[in-house]
Amino acid sequence: MDKRLPTRALPKMLLVVLLGVAFTTIYSWQVRADQPPQETEAYCLSCHSNPNLKMTLPSGEELPLYIDPAELARSIHSPLGIECEACHTEIKTYPHTKIEYASRRELSRSYYISCKKCHSAIYEKAQDSVHAQVAIENPSAPICTDCHGSHYVHKPDQPRTLISTTCATCHQQIYQQYETSVHGAALIGEGNPDVPVCTDCHGVHNIHDPRTVQFRVESPELCAKCHADAELMGKYGLSADVYDIYSLSWHGVDLQVYKSRWPTIWHDSAVCTDCHGVHNIRTTSDPQSSVNPVNLLATCQKCHPGVSSNWTDAWTGHYEISLEHTPWLFYVNAFYNSLVPLVLWLAGIYVLLQILRNTVDRARRSL
Amino acid sequence: MSEQEYQRARLHPAIHVERVFTRFTLSQRWEHALLMLSVVVLLLTGLPQKYRAEPWSQQLLSTPERVFLFQTVHRVAAVLLILVALYHLGKAIYQIARRRLSADIFISWQDFRDAGQMVAYLLFLRKQKPAFGKYNFEQKVTYWFTFIGVGIMILSGLVLWFPELVTRFLPGRIVPAAKLAHSAEALVLGIFIVIWHIYHVHLERANLSIFTGKINEKDMQTYHTLEYQRLIESPTSEQGGGQP
Numbered sequence: 001m002d003k004r005l006p007t008r009a010l011p012k013m014l015l016v017v018l019l020g021v022a023f024t025t026i027y028s029w030q031v032r033a034d035q036p037p038q039e040t041e042a043y044c045l046s047c048h049s050n051p052n053l054k055m056t057l058p059s060g061e062e063l064p065l066y067i068d069p070a071e072l073a074r075s076i077h078s079p080l081g082i083e084c085e086a087c088h089t090e091i092k093t094y095p096h097t098k099i100e101y102a103s104r105r106e107l108s109r110s111y112y113i114s115c116k117k118c119h120s121a122i123y124e125k126a127q128d129s130v131h132a133q134v135a136i137e138n139p140s141a142p143i144c145t146d147c148h149g150s151h152y153v154h155k156p157d158q159p160r161t162l163i164s165t166t167c168a169t170c171h172q173q174i175y176q177q178y179e180t181s182v183h184g185a186a187l188i189g190e191g192n193p194d195v196p197v198c199t200d201c202h203g204v205h206n207i208h209d210p211r212t213v214q215f216r217v218e219s220p221e222l223c224a225k226c227h228a229d230a231e232l233m234g235k236y237g238l239s240a241d242v243y244d245i246y247s248l249s250w251h252g253v254d255l256q257v258y259k260s261r262w263p264t265i266w267h268d269s270a271v272c273t274d275c276h277g278v279h280n281i282r283t284t285s286d287p288q289s290s291v292n293p294v295n296l297l298a299t300c301q302k303c304h305p306g307v308s309s310n311w312t313d314a315w316t317g318h319y320e321i322s323l324e325h326t327p328w329l330f331y332v333n334a335f336y337n338s339l340v341p342l343v344l345w346l347a348g349i350y351v352l353l354q355i356l357r358n359t360v361d362r363a364r365r366s367l
Numbered sequence: 368m369s370e371q372e373y374q375r376a377r378l379h380p381a382i383h384v385e386r387v388f389t390r391f392t393l394s395q396r397w398e399h400a401l402l403m404l405s406v407v408v409l410l411l412t413g414l415p416q417k418y419r420a421e422p423w424s425q426q427l428l429s430t431p432e433r434v435f436l437f438q439t440v441h442r443v444a445a446v447l448l449i450l451v452a453l454y455h456l457g458k459a460i461y462q463i464a465r466r467r468l469s470a471d472i473f474i475s476w477q478d479f480r481d482a483g484q485m486v487a488y489l490l491f492l493r494k495q496k497p498a499f500g501k502y503n504f505e506q507k508v509t510y511w512f513t514f515i516g517v518g519i520m521i522l523s524g525l526v527l528w529f530p531e532l533v534t535r536f537l538p539g540r541i542v543p544a545a546k547l548a549h550s551a552e553a554l555v556l557g558i559f560i561v562i563w564h565i566y567h568v569h570l571e572r573a574n575l576s577i578f579t580g581k582i583n584e585k586d587m588q589t590y591h592t593l594e595y596q597r598l599i600e601s602p603t604s605e606q607g608g609g610q611p
Contacts, residue, residue, distance in 0.1 A: 267431075310535070310537065329543050348562055355566075
């Protein structure tokens with residue numbers, strides 16, 4: 001047998017080799033330039049589409065290595081051409097470099113930093129959040145992928161209910177309260193686009209600790225974002241003046257002073273949530289609402305212990321002064337509104353006339 | 368001195384005798400001094416609280432401790448005002464019980480006639496001011512406006528001081544009503560005192576009889592003609608009858 005290569009095949013082989021060299025050169029050049037590598041997905045999936053592919057980590061946890069190609073195709077990144085190696089930057093070839101993570105959590109906590117590559121502004125915002133603060137000590141604190149997913153990333157607000165259920169993964173109890181609140185019920189039941197979901201009040205990536213003085217003094221403005229919007233409130237037959245009237249009240253003025261002068265000092269003057277509740281806010285007519293007439297006294301007594309049932313009438317209920325809602329205030333106001341100008345004008349004119357007459361008399365005497 | 372001594376003293380050309388009349392008792396002068404002190408302190412510590420949302424107020428009430436200080440001083444002055452008011456009313460009740468309360472300060476139809484004539488005089492429709500008694504109608508207006516005003520301030524102030532106690536007995540809606548009344552009445556009273564009272568006792572003429580207790584004969588003749596005539600004509604007819 002002739003063991004030499006057939007000379008006729010040489011040009012073909014040369015072509016294959018040249019193509020191979022060209023491909024790897026371009027490919028490695030792309031990686032070095034830190035561009036999201038393209039066209040890697042199909043290559044990776046040739047192994048990772050196997051549902052049985054998995055490995056065991058030193059912690060004893062099983063790490064599934066299966067990627068559902070159909071699900072991946074529906075995710076947000078893949079159709080945009082952002083493929084495996086955009087995040088898995090250290091895996092360039094097969095066999096892969098050895099994974100050195102002890103546990104699945106450790107792997108996630110190291111890997112999510114890849115999000116920063118493209119989403120740097122959001123990543124920085126998230127670093128200011130209460131979650132990032134907690135994460136220093138607590139490995140369970142959420143990182144990007146806990147809310148957004150890792151391989152199968154979808155738009156986080158489609159549908160809008162997804163936002164709250166995402167938070168509910170960890171904040172179960174609060175979600176249960178929210179679910180039955182006037183806001184939550186409208187969101188979940190009717191898909192109402194106007195009611196707030198978690199992120200509308202707490203922020204999205206830079207979620208701050210809501211137990212701070214700062215959050216407390218600013219919280220009424222948070223409610224006012226919607227509740228002072230006349231058009232929005234009009235849709236539901238609600239008054240858009242509640243915030244303005246609150247701001248003039250004993251509680252509201254106190255709050256304004258603390259906010260502008262002593263924003264770091266804790267104060268106990270009531271803010272919206274002290275009376276209406278936080279996640280469990282219900283409509284005033286709901287017998288379970290903390291501000292429903294049946295519960296109002298108990299709500300006042302949280303801060304004013306031992307007050308009698310007359311006390312609740314001291315609250316003017318976010319109403320402007322009117323004969324209908326606040327008759328006593330109405331009469332006192334009407335009395336002073338007429339008396340003050342009357343008295344002051346009369347006194348002023350009388351004194352002016354006296355000054356005039358005295359001056360004229362004095363001038364006459366000196367003539 | 369008696370009328371006889373007075374006439375005798377005048378006989379000597381080197382002696383100028385000026386008669387001085389007692390206008391206010393020592394007790395009344397103290398009442399006025401303490402009333403004035405408490406009202407000034409109450410206004411100075413109260414107005415910054417009324418205007419807490421204003422920057423000038425926030426400069427004064429610059430810390431929560433300062434707010435507490437102002438509230439405390441306000442309440443101390445309020446106690447003084449309440450004591451003055453109780454003393455004043457107590458004395459009047461005592462005098463009523465002994466049938467010795469003078470009618471001088473009470474408003475009569477004559478005051479309305481006086482007011483009409485005074486306005487006519489001010490409008491150059493009359494040549495002379497009307498003749499007044501011990502208290503002219505301007506002074507009565509000052510007294511009663513302050514009397515009612517202080518009453519409103521004390522009652523509404525107590526509601527605001529002890530709202531939880533007050534609402535055990537009275538409807539809750541008294542609290543916001545008291546807050547509005549306290550705030551509005553303070554302003555009316557303050558401005559009224561500045562316009563009316565300060566003008567009449569300092570600018571029109573320096574009338575310091577509430578401090579000295581005395582009024583000289585010339586002023587008595589000019590400003591309280593009827594009272595002057597009454598005392599001269601029957602100097603012994605009335606002794607010691609106090610005013611409320």
